[in-house]
Amino acid sequence: MKNLFLFVFALFSTNLFAQDIIPTNKGDIKIHPIVHGTLAMEYEGLTIYVDPYGGADGFQNLNDADLILITDIHGDHLNQETLQALNTSNSHFIVPEAVAKKMEEIENSAIEILNNNKSTSFKGIEISALPMYNLPESEDSRHTKGRGNGYLLKIADKLIYISGDTEDIPEMRALQNVDVAFICMNLPYTMxxxxxxxxxxxxxxxxxxxxxxxxxxxxxxxxxxxxxVNEKNSGIEVRLRNWYPAK
Structure with missing residues (x-):
């Protein structure tokens, strides 16, 4: 009975709460799903948060962030309450300009503005900002072109794409050689x-x-x-994880 329990627990953990490992030629990337569009990554002593949201509890087993990427101004991406609950005093933020303008209450001077189609680097990680927006383009859409960022991260020999809130825009379809992609899909906001x-x-x-x-x-x-996806391309590995843990 004990062995059966351990097997079921391990299977449950693997399918729902996995800390995924992405091997690179310079060390492993650990992927931590947190909630909704929030994730964390660890690589060679660095900790990266993407769109911290949902409170500090989701990050309690992680180190404070060295790097924080924020994609958009909406509260499930730029979440002031969560940021204030975390220790971000030594974090380097990379954000679009629209986000930077709303970060007055965050105690941190290391806020780097990166707008669409611009690139930067942080401790050996190459970071590019890509457009994310709704179609058809309009001034009153939920996500206007140029306001928010998707991100491409080059970590060692791996290319990681974080979509942000977007529809299936040409810029995403034109991507090449992506190793890992985080793709949004919630109506009526994205895809x-x-x-x-x-x-x-x-x-x-x-x-x-x-x-x-x-x-x-x-x-x-x-x-x-x-x-x-797999009916047409069985070579793409689709990883289903629990992005909405019970509270």
Whole structure:
């Protein structure tokens, strides 16, 4: 009975709460799903947070962030309450200009503005900002072109794409040689699972994580997303993780 319990626990943990390992030619990247569109990565002593949200509890087993990337001004990306609950005094922020203008209450002078189609680096990690926006483009859309960032991170020999809140825009479809992609899919804010799968099938990341999939109608059907991708390309590894842990 004890062995059966351990097996079930291990299986449950692997499928839902995995700390995923991405090997590189210079050391492993550890991926930590946190909640919704929030994740953390660890690499060679560095800790990276993306869009810290949901309170400090989700980060309690992690080191304070060396680098924090924020994609957009909305509260599930730029979350003042979570940032104030975390120790960010020694963190380096990389954010679009629209986000920087809303960070007056964050005690940190290390805020680097990076707008669309610009690049920078942080301790050996190459970081590029990509557009993220809704289609058709309009001034009153939820996500206007140029306001927020998707990010490409080159860590050792691996290229990691973080979509931000976007539809299946040409800039995403044109990506090449992506090793790991985090892809949003929640209506009516970003993409449907059909749009997301079609875009993924075009740029062909090696590994894809559906995340940010809570919308007005509840959680998107990520199992169906996985089926849509793998029916046409079984070589793309779709990793389903628990982005909405019970509180």
């Amino acid at each position: 449907s699972i059909e749009q997301a799968s079609d875009a993924v099938l075009e740029f062909k990341p090696t590994i894809v994580y559906p995340f940010h999939f809570r919308g007005q109608g509840g959680l998107a059907d990520v199992e169906q997303f996985k089926s849509l």
